[in-house]
Amino acid sequence: MRDEGFVLSLDAVFALLLTTMLIAAAVKLAPPVLGYQEYGYERLSRFASDALLCLERRGTLSEAIRMLTQRIPLPENAKLILRENLRSLLPSYLQFRLDIQLPPHLQAKLGVQRLTVYPDDSPAWSATFENLEEIATCTRVTTDFVILENLRILAWVDESDENIFLDNIHNLRPNWILIRTNDEAYFVSLIGQLNENTPHVVFLPDVDVSFAASTRRTLERGNRNGWYGVVGGGATMLNNNTPEFRRIFAARLRTSRTQTQDIRIVDNTHYITENFQIGENIPYLDDMPQYRYEPRRGVPVYVLAQSYWTSRRRDNCAIIAKDSLTQISPGVYRRERAVLFNTHFVESTVRGVGENQWLTLVIRALEWSSRKKPEFEPVTLYVWRGPHA
Amino acid sequence: MPDQRGFIFSGLSLLLIFTITLLLSAFLSSLRSASESSSIRIAGRNVAFVAEDVEYNVSKLAAAGFLVDNSLLRDLGQVYFQYGGVPVKAWIIENLIYIYVGKSLGIENVQCRKVVSVAAP
Numbered sequence A: 001m002r003d004e005g006f007v008l009s010l011d012a013v014f015a016l017l018l019t020t021m022l023i024a025a026a027v028k029l030a031p032p033v034l035g036y037q038e039y040g041y042e043r044l045s046r047f048a049s050d051a052l053l054c055l056e057r058r059g060t061l062s063e064a065i066r067m068l069t070q071r072i073p074l075p076e077n078a079k080l081i082l083r084e085n086l087r088s089l090l091p092s093y094l095q096f097r098l099d100i101q102l103p104p105h106l107q108a109k110l111g112v113q114r115l116t117v118y119p120d121d122s123p124a125w126s127a128t129f130e131n132l133e134e135i136a137t138c139t140r141v142t143t144d145f146v147i148l149e150n151l152r153i154l155a156w157v158d159e160s161d162e163n164i165f166l167d168n169i170h171n172l173r174p175n176w177i178l179i180r181t182n183d184e185a186y187f188v189s190l191i192g193q194l195n196e197n198t199p200h201v202v203f204l205p206d207v208d209v210s211f212a213a214s215t216r217r218t219l220e221r222g223n224r225n226g227w228y229g230v231v232g233g234g235a236t237m238l239n240n241n242t243p244e245f246r247r248i249f250a251a252r253l254r255t256s257r258t259q260t261q262d263i264r265i266v267d268n269t270h271y272i273t274e275n276f277q278i279g280e281n282i283p284y285l286d287d288m289p290q291y292r293y294e295p296r297r298g299v300p301v302y303v304l305a306q307s308y309w310t311s312r313r314r315d316n317c318a319i320i321a322k323d324s325l326t327q328i329s330p331g332v333y334r335r336e337r338a339v340l341f342n343t344h345f346v347e348s349t350v351r352g353v354g355e356n357q358w359l360t361l362v363i364r365a366l367e368w369s370s371r372k373k374p375e376f377e378p379v380t381l382y383v384w385r386g387p388h389a
Numbered sequence B: 001m002p003d004q005r006g007f008i009f010s011g012l013s014l015l016l017i018f019t020i021t022l023l024l025s026a027f028l029s030s031l032r033s034a035s036e037s038s039s040i041r042i043a044g045r046n047v048a049f050v051a052e053d054v055e056y057n058v059s060k061l062a063a064a065g066f067l068v069d070n071s072l073l074r075d076l077g078q079v080y081f082q083y084g085g086v087p088v089k090a091w092i093i094e095n096l097i098y099i100y101v102g103k104s105l106g107i108e109n110v111q112c113r114k115v116v117s118v119a120a121p
Helices: A010-028 A035-057 A060-069 A075-089 A104-110 A124-130 A160-172 A184-191 A213-224 A243-249 A345-350 A355-369 B011-063 B070-084
Strands: A094-101 A114-117 A136-145 A152-156 A177-181 A201-204 A229-232 A251-257 A263-265 A290-295 A301-308 A315-329 A332-341 A375-385 B088-093 B096-105 B108-117
Touching: A010 B011, A035 A060, A035 A075, A035 A094, A035 A136, A035 A375, A035 B011, A060 A075, A060 A094, A060 A104, A060 A136, A075 A094, A075 A114, A094 A124, A136 B011, A136 B070, A152 A184, A160 A177, A160 A345, A160 A355, A177 A184, A184 A213, A201 A213, A201 A355, A213 A229, A213 A243, A213 A332, A229 A243, A229 A355, A243 A251, A243 A315, A243 A332, A251 A315, A263 A315, A290 A301, A290 A315, A315 A355, A332 A355, A345 A355, A375 B070, B011 B070, B011 B088, B011 B096, B011 B108, B070 B088
Parallel strands: A152 A177, A152 A201, A201 A229, A229 A332
Antiparallel strands: A094 A114, A094 A375, A136 A375, A251 A290, A263 A301, A301 A315, A315 A332, B088 B096, B096 B108
16 A cells, blocks of 8 residues: 655745745736836826917917818918927927817818827828837817808898898808798798708898798797797898797887997907907998897897987997897706897998998807807827837 | 755744845835826826816806806716716806816726806806
């Protein structure tokens, strides 16, 4: 009979314990990141975040985005200012890549998904970037892509002057979709429900007809639901002096006068009038009527300009902007916006009296009234140590 | 004859080995702590940076006349999470916007809270 086995001496037990402790310690502390690398990365990360913050606070990012969103985009110029600014912000031993995600309509226009900026235009950067081991990343979100470039505007046009006026707007905002009609049934079909064909703004520059009650109600409902803003002027209210229109524009028509003077800007803190000076005159045709409106009480309105009647020297509202909110659930609101001009700005513009001022005011009123929301796009800066590619 | 080869440790040698093991363990542990604190600093800075960016953006939007409500704040938070990996929660009560940015690092959490006053919607 064979008695095979192991004999564990006391020394062997100690050795086993010792080995176990060492292995346990090694396993527990096996992947300690080297202090040098960690602190080096922290420094790199700070460079990335500080550089991106500086780009934003200097206004360089906004300026580059403005170059991208203008009528003829200038992506190369945008790249140039971003590159030069990053070069001045980062030390020479650091290389970078900046990505600005583009909104869909700009992607289609420029044919790229994002604007990418490397230290220069060398094609080698792309391959270098793919093979990097240590890289710091920082992301901010820009709200500068306030896309007002592709507004969909439904205009009621029943005079040739209005067509000329809209042509002028189209020249200044070629990406806007201007739908012109004087067919009430078609008009109602576009404003009656919210879908991809619903306009962002309904433009009533000078409506010469009295709309049917159902049309007025539909328009008021859409505006109240925040589906579109409404911009009106001329004789629109005179021909539709009804409770619906009074609610839409938050104003009541008192009277009209033909013996008029120019209008003056009285509030330039608003988006519509921010390019004007307080007291600045907007020239207006002498032989066209102006209307006297009284803003509704209890509705938030801004009076941005006033008329000064020669006979009574009494102030009158020349541009009334309604900005009303309804809470639909806690913290979620629906916005009603409408702008009413007390002038026949179409005729004044077409006959060359205050042409540029009226166009600017109306375009900004259309932009402000639209139901457009800001678009959020990420801006990411990658920074790494390395030689120039 | 059985094999009787092996090592003989004296009591002092054994104590020395124990001491070295303890010292080595303490040293590696300190390295690990340093590494962790650096990671927390980087994550903390990242979180604070995002919170500051949210504050900047909502103030800018409110000043530009945009309707800043919970719907917009939710959309904004989703962009930060989608592209930066940082969860952002923001909500509005009357004219105060509450911003909470937090990130979990295993057993540690880094977070930043801000309250921004904007014009009442």
